[in-house]
Amino acid sequence: MANFPANVTIREVGLRDGLQSIATILPTEQKLEWLRRAHAAGVREIEVGSFVPAKLLPQLADTAELLACAKTLPGLFASVLVPNLRGAKRAIDGAADLMIVPLSASHAHSLANLRKTPDDVVAEVARIRAARDAAGSRTLIEGGVGTAFGCTLQGKVERAEVLRLMQASLDAGADRVSLADTVGFADPRAVRELFEQAVRIAGDRFWCGHFHDTRGMALANVYAALEAGVNRFDASLAGIGGCPHAPGASGNASTEDLAYMLDSMGAGTGIDLPALLELRSDIARWLDGEALHGALWKAGLPRTFEQTRVANAA
Template sequence: MPPFPSAVVIREVGLRDGLQSIQTILSTQQKIEWIAAAHAAGQREIEVGSFVPARLLPQLADTAELVAYAKTLPDLRVSVLVPNLKGAERAIDSRADLMLVPLSASHAHSLANLRKTPDEVVAEVARMRAARDAAGSQTLIEGGIGTAFGCTIQGAVDQSEVLRCMQALLDAGADRVSIADTVGYASPAAVRDLFEKARRIAGERFWCGHFHDTRGLALANVYAALGTGVARFDATLAGIGGCPHAPGASGNASSEDLAFMLADMGIDTGIDIEQLLALRARVAQWLPNETLRGTLWLAGLPKTFQQRAIQTAIA
């Protein structure tokens, strides 16, 4: 096991993966407050929304506005999700720093959720790359391989298929690739094994891990992934989120719990945990009818816990 990374980025995806999975619709002003407070707490990468048709996800219809606001904040990487070329064009126009293109390694989940096969997504990424380059845009393209450990429709997903998709995404022009346990099928040994292989394929372009807490293993899976040198993880404030195709699935790794685990391990995240907990309390007030998760908000920080001095934010 290599040494743990000295710094880790927690990418806040609550405004996208969280809000798309719940009933409550936050106002644009509330989302802007959330982004501002997350940035003030030290978060340096935020997925602010998704460029999907507003009729499909009305709760994310203000994504362009949120990108425009978030781009005014210093040292913040502004991400969006894009399902197709049309969304990528909007992301490029918005000047988002990064656009994540989801690909489902499970064919069954891919057809149900994206209405495309994995290889059709790869072909779309090639078109996005051409469009990005033609526009002279700096927007990074991240190919996000979901259901990488299995899904509720198909069950197990072959590791070889995940790695094949990863290579295909890189060949098609993705700048980054990431691996997501979309519905909470991963366990730490499987994470360690797959992430080690993915690192050998993609090196530093293997960008991010994304875990759900469906079976209580999100943080254990992050810990296993840390040992493979990956230093960026998606998480959502209060663990909100889920997946419409995963009945019984619970939310994402909780940003505040993850920030605590990393801080207690001596790993710099740039995040002030007390501020993040204060933001959680505020967002919880906006979501009185939703299931919120996480444990730190209830237990509090350990007595005499002292966060090490926060280092320079990680690029």
């Protein structure tokens, strides 16, 4: 454990990646409660939504309102997903702390998801950087390279192509880069090998790992990424999420399960797990009928958890 980060950040993505792929359109007031209570439970990075046309994703039509609320919460780092320059301008206008530009290493998925080739998206990153700088904005740009371990549409994605697109995003002006296992194809060995190479290339500009639990591998893959020196991960309460344009891309890593694993190992997250589980319970009620995931909510925290957490902290 000596080589693992002492502290790990969990970026809650349920309000975007989670809600975008389910049928339920959650009322804005419940989303705002989710946002405020996650913050109160110690979550300090939250992806609040996406600036896409409401006709395409009505689940995320109120992103501007959620971003405005997030900006009032002390110490909260608020991010949004932006698929193009138009969305980026809205993120800049809303003073988002960070905007994520999704870039798929799978050409087939890129065309299905964004109607652009991966290199078209790299060119869009350059335009977004120019607009950000011209506006004098401090909003950071993250190039999020998805389908990094394969794709249900294309099949195999070459590691060299993933790393090429990651470097191209940085060269185009991204401040940060991240890698995502969009369809849950990854395994711990592949994660460790790819993430070690990615960290060597990007250094401290490597920002985040994003793992889907489609085949039950998300937490094992997080562990492998920790071994590679990564200390920030996306996760969604109740494990909801997926990509509408990637068949079989079900389920993010569960925030509550991930926080429990990290705290149990002595990697501090700053998250109040009982408070998070209470919020998860309410989200389950709000999303009645939707498929939810995770194990901690069923088993509960072990009686030894607090003793172990205190011992690890010492």
